Amino acid sequence: MPNQVIKKYLKKFGTPLLKIRERFRRQIYTKPPKRISIEITNMCNLRCSYCPRGIGICRPLGIMQMDNFVKLINNLKKYEFDQIDFVGFGEAFLNKDWNKMAKYMFDNLKAKRIFFTTNGILLNEENIKKLASLPFDAVNISLNGVNKEEYLKINRADMYEVVVENIEKLISYLKKYSFLNKVKVYYIQFISGIQKEEEINKAKILHQDWIKDVPVKFSVISYSNWGGLVNGPAVWRNKRYPCSHLYVPGIAWDGNVYACCIALADGDNDLYLGNIFENDFLSLYKSEKFNKLGQANLSGTLGKIANKCVKCNAWCRVDNIFYKIPFTKKWL
Numbered sequence: 050m051p052n053q054v055i056k057k058y059l060k061k062f063g064t065p066l067l068k069i070r071e072r073f074r075r076q077i078y079t080k081p082p083k084r085i086s087i088e089i090t091n092m093c094n095l096r097c098s099y100c101p102r103g104i105g106i107c108r109p110l111g112i113m114q115m116d117n118f119v120k121l122i123n124n125l126k127k128y129e130f131d132q133i134d135f136v137g138f139g140e141a142f143l144n145k146d147w148n149k150m151a152k153y154m155f156d157n158l159k160a161k162r163i164f165f166t167t168n169g170i171l172l173n174e175e176n177i178k179k180l181a182s183l184p185f186d187a188v189n190i191s192l193n194g195v196n197k198e199e200y201l202k203i204n205r206a207d208m209y210e211v212v213v214e215n216i217e218k219l220i221s222y223l224k225k226y227s228f229l230n231k232v233k234v235y236y237i238q239f240i241s242g243i244q245k246e247e248e249i250n251k252a253k254i255l256h257q258d259w260i261k262d263v264p265v266k267f268s269v270i271s272y273s274n275w276g277g278l279v280n281g282p283a284v285w286r287n288k289r290y291p292c293s294h295l296y297v298p299g300i301a302w303d304g305n306v307y308a309c310c311i312a313l314a315d316g317d318n319d320l321y322l323g324n325i326f327e328n329d330f331l332s333l334y335k336s337e338k339f340n341k342l343g344q345a346n347l348s349g350t351l352g353k354i355a356n357k358c359v360k361c362n363a364w365c366r367v368d369n370i371f372y373k374i375p376f377t378k379k380w381l
């Protein structure tokens with residue numbers, strides 16, 4: 050069958066099938082999670098309006114050292130992950146060892162997908178070369194603005210032209226040295242809920258040259274209110290179901306593990322599980338604290354023991370992966 054026909058059918062039926070699989074997927078909260086977020090620094094060179102950092106909310110600032118990173122990966126290497134987000138609450142390029150760490154992670158961790166995120170300000174020639182040599186499944190470049198004025202309003206820095214110039218440098222590199230590039234896809238990211246849809250569409254048309262002949266695409270992510278820390282447009286659904294983010298921990302630069310990566314923003318104590326430099330990763334998931342969080346999540350009382358979850362809208366950005374058995378009303 051020609052490739053185009055296969056692609057057409059995958060597009061039509063692939064997403065609903067994935068959704069069905071997710072819906073019936075059993076989540077056992079005494080096992081280590083399948084998706085994690087690793088923060089190698091929470092330092093950032095932006096103060097964006099949609100981010101808790103932008104309004105001054107943050108844990109103590111720091112950078113993970115290489116020896117601690119090795120300790121962390123050695124702690125995780127006996128597990129298998131579906132997805133690793135090599136990002137936390139900062140700009141990874143600000144850690145001078147970022148590429149050594151990424152190499153060590155690729156050599157030692159088993160993961161189906163590993164993603165990298167940057168705001169693109171430090172996406173200079175040196176970093177482009179290093180990044181392209183690593184087999185990331187996706188690199189997200191947060192542009193989050195369609196012109197200088199909007200970028201200034203959203204990201205609160207006069208850096209639109211710098212980021213655009215860096216994206217263009219990346220594209221020239223990919224055209225010239227495609228044989229050296231190992232990254233599967235680079236996403237130029239916008240945020241719906243903050244940016245108007247028609248403006249995002251205009252930006253896509255304006256920069257359509259960016260996505261020709263190179264593995265570059267546009268992506269639009271939905272806005273999160275970071276567990277109620279940031280005001281602004283929120284997407285709500287009336288019916289609330291258990292939150293699958295509770296199984297997507299954030300590991301901070303100092304080794305602190307938070308059950309939900311959203312809690313990385315302010316180091317929320319209710320969702321804090323322990324320090325990975327001192328504990329085995331699985332032991333954090335067999336702890337009484339996580340057991341209580343998991344039970345509360347399934348019984349719809351998470352907000353009673355984790356205050357952040359009351360105001361949070363991030364739960365509804367992911368589909369319900371839990372399923373209640375009809376009549377018995379028990380969670381799968």
Ligand code: SF4
Nearest residue numbers: 292294309358361363
């Ligand atoms: S409700 Fe929000 S803060 Fe709570 S676990 Fe889910 S995503 Fe995290």
